[in-house]
Amino acid sequence: MTGAVDLVVAVFFVVVLIVVSVIDVKHRIIPNRIVLPAAAIVLAARTLVHPSVVWLVAGAGAAAFLLVAAIARPGGMGMGDVKLALLLGVAVGRTVPLALIVALLAALVPSVALLVRHGARGRTMGIPFAPFLALGGLVALIAGAPLG
Secondary structure, three states, rough: OOHHHHHHHHHHHHHHHHHHHHHHHHHHHHHHHHHHHHHHHHHHHHHHOOOOHHHHHHHHHHHHHHHHHHHHHHOOOOOOHHHHHHHHHHHHHHHHHHHHHHHHHHHHHHHHHHHHHHHHHHOOOOOOOOOHHHHHHHEEEEEHHHOO
């Protein structure tokens, strides 16, 4: 039973990551009405099947990490990214640092390309970050989240 619930949660998590990434690429927004309920559902399921505060702590820690970036450079990182980090943490638990590292490293590629192409002006050009967070979430899910 535990493995089946973990599989359902993993599939739900991946579907949400895909939907949010597409929306972010098209509209440059990560909708609260998707991310916050998804985080609550995943947190409830993870805690029910694997009782631990790790899920909540990982979610809060990941969100806090990106919140610092959002506060340090307003306009650079959106609050939607912060809330998506919350979802990543509650979904993958202890492997959330891996998710964030993968996301940040993957985002370097288009960032460097913008700098090369546009020079100093490229520093102020934004890119949708949700697809990179989604990639990190998938890597972290495969690397260590319980799947049964």
